Amino acid sequence: MSRFWNSRAAVVAQWTFEKLLWSPRTMVMASVTLFPVALAVIFRIAAAVGLQVSFTGFGFFSVVTATVSFPFVAPMLALFYSSGIVVDEAENGTLPYLVTRPITRVSLLAGKMAGSLALQIAIFLPSLVLCFYVAVAPSGFQEVGSRFPTLALDAGVAILGIAAYSGIFAFLGTALRRPVLVGLIFVFGWQAAATYIPGFVRKLTVAHYLQSLLPHESLQGALSGLWGERPSALLAVSVLLTISLMTHALAILAFSRKEFAGRVSS
Numbered sequence: 001m002s003r004f005w006n007s008r009a010a011v012v013a014q015w016t017f018e019k020l021l022w023s024p025r026t027m028v029m030a031s032v033t034l035f036p037v038a039l040a041v042i043f044r045i046a047a048a049v050g051l052q053v054s055f056t057g058f059g060f061f062s063v064v065t066a067t068v069s070f071p072f073v074a075p076m077l078a079l080f081y082s083s084g085i086v087v088d089e090a091e092n093g094t095l096p097y098l099v100t101r102p103i104t105r106v107s108l109l110a111g112k113m114a115g116s117l118a119l120q121i122a123i124f125l126p127s128l129v130l131c132f133y134v135a136v137a138p139s140g141f142q143e144v145g146s147r148f149p150t151l152a153l154d155a156g157v158a159i160l161g162i163a164a165y166s167g168i169f170a171f172l173g174t175a176l177r178r179p180v181l182v183g184l185i186f187v188f189g190w191q192a193a194a195t196y197i198p199g200f201v202r203k204l205t206v207a208h209y210l211q212s213l214l215p216h217e218s219l220q221g222a223l224s225g226l227w228g229e230r231p232s233a234l235l236a237v238s239v240l241l242t243i244s245l246m247t248h249a250l251a252i253l254a255f256s257r258k259e260f261a262g263r264v265s266s
Contacts, residue, residue, distance in 0.1 A: 007107070008103045008104075008107045008108075008111070009106075009107040009108075009110045009111040009114065010111065010114075011111065012103070012107065012108055012110075012111025012112055012114075012115065013110075013111040013112070013114040013115035013118065014115065015111075015115065016111060016112045016114075016115025016116055016119075017115040017116075017118055017119050019115075020081065020115065020116060020119050021119060025080060025081070025084075026119070026123070028080075029076070029077055029080060029081070029123060030123055032073060032076055032077070033073055033077065033123050033124055033127040034127055034130075035068065035073065036064045036065070036068050036069050036073065036127060036128075036131045037127055037130050037131045037134060039064055039068070039131075040060065040061065040064065040130075040131045040134040040135040041134055043055075043057075043060050043135060044057075044134060044135065044138060047138075056139065057135045057136040057137075057138060057139045057143070058135065058136050058139070058143065058147050058150075060135050061131060061132055061135040061136055062215075062216035063216070064131060064135075065128070065131075065154060065214070065216050066211075066214060066216040069124075069127075069128060069131070069158075070157075070158070070161060070207075070210055070211075070214065071192075071207060073124065073127070074124060074158060074161050074162050074165060075165050075187045075191075075206075076187075077120045077123060077124055077162065077165075078120060078162055078165035078166040078168075078169050079165070079169050079180060079183040079184070079187065080180070081116045081119065081120055081166070081169075082113070082116055082117070082120075082165070082166040082167075082168075082169040082170040082173060083169040083170070083172055083173040083179040083180050083183050084173060084179075084180075085109070085112045085113060085116055085170055085173050085174075085251075086109075086173050086174050086255060087173050087177070087179060105252075105255055105256045106252055106256060108255075109174070109251065109252050109255045109256075110248075110252060113166070113167075113170050113248060113251065116166065116170075117162065117163060117166050120162050120166060121158070121159055121162055124158055124162060125155055125158065128151070128154060128155060128158060129151065129155075132147075132151045132154075150215050150216075153213075153214075153215055154214070154215070154216075157210060157213045157214055160210075160213070160237065160240045160241070160244070161206060161210045161240065163240070163244040164206045164240045164243040164244045164247070165206055166244070166248075167243060167244045167245070167246070167247030167248040167250075167251065168183075168186070168206070168243070168247045169183050170247065170248060170251040171247045171248075171250045171251040171254065173251070174251045174254040174255045174258065175251075175254050190205070191205040191206070191207050194208075195207050195208060195211075203231075206240070206243065208231075209231060209235075209236040209239050209240050210236075210240070212230050212231050212232075212233065212236045213233060213236050213237070
């Protein structure tokens with residue numbers, strides 16, 4: 001284990017994490033991840049002043065998680081971090097310098113992807129936990145305790161989902177010059193439409209497998225159950241892991257074969 005942490009890929013991962021953490025992008029994306037928390041605060045204020053609310057605290061958390069946190073916040077985080085792993089360096093003019101350093105391209109990109117993924121998880125999970133406690137805690141410690149396993153499951157699903165999205169967008173970032181546009185079309189065009197289409201098409205989306213793992217029901221998940229297309233938990237986890245591993249590997253392969261101006265042969 002100590003050998004790994006002293007490896008060049010681990011050094012790059014730490015450098016990438018710290019670099020992204022203090023970037024202006026993180027301020028923007030942190031605001032995006034806090035949107036579900038803001039909704040939970042509004043919900044609690046409305047309940048406190050006596051307005052009629054249709055949900056319990058946990059019910060509200062379930063709705064926000066299934067309709068905002070996973071379909072919108074998680075892919076947005078992955079898109080705006082992972083797609084820029086290579087593009088940002090190229091636009092800043094630092095990529096030719098990086099690929100001439102005494103480190104293999106595999107270690108370089110693997111480290112950058114690991115650092116970016118770690119930051120995405122570090123931003124998303126606190127927002128998820130904070131939204132849970134704001135929405136559920138006023139109902140009492142017993143309610144929090146009984147619902148905590150659901151929060152833990154959400155956290156695990158979030159890591160799987162962000163890893164899968166990150167791999168896809170990291171590959172787009174190495175293969176395309178404008179990956180953000182293609183990523184937006186994938187998430188809010190193709191994937192949003194495909195989740196409502198019965199048949200094989202919906203199985204070509206990350207959201208299809210995430211919805212089957214989430215303990216919170218959503219319209220898309222209900223349609224999957226109605227059409228008899230909801231995959232088992234084991235299949236969903238296997239597919240998400242496969243997507244993550246394959247897309248990250250493809251990103252490394254594409255990066256290893258790409259030519260950059262100013263590169264010195266290794």
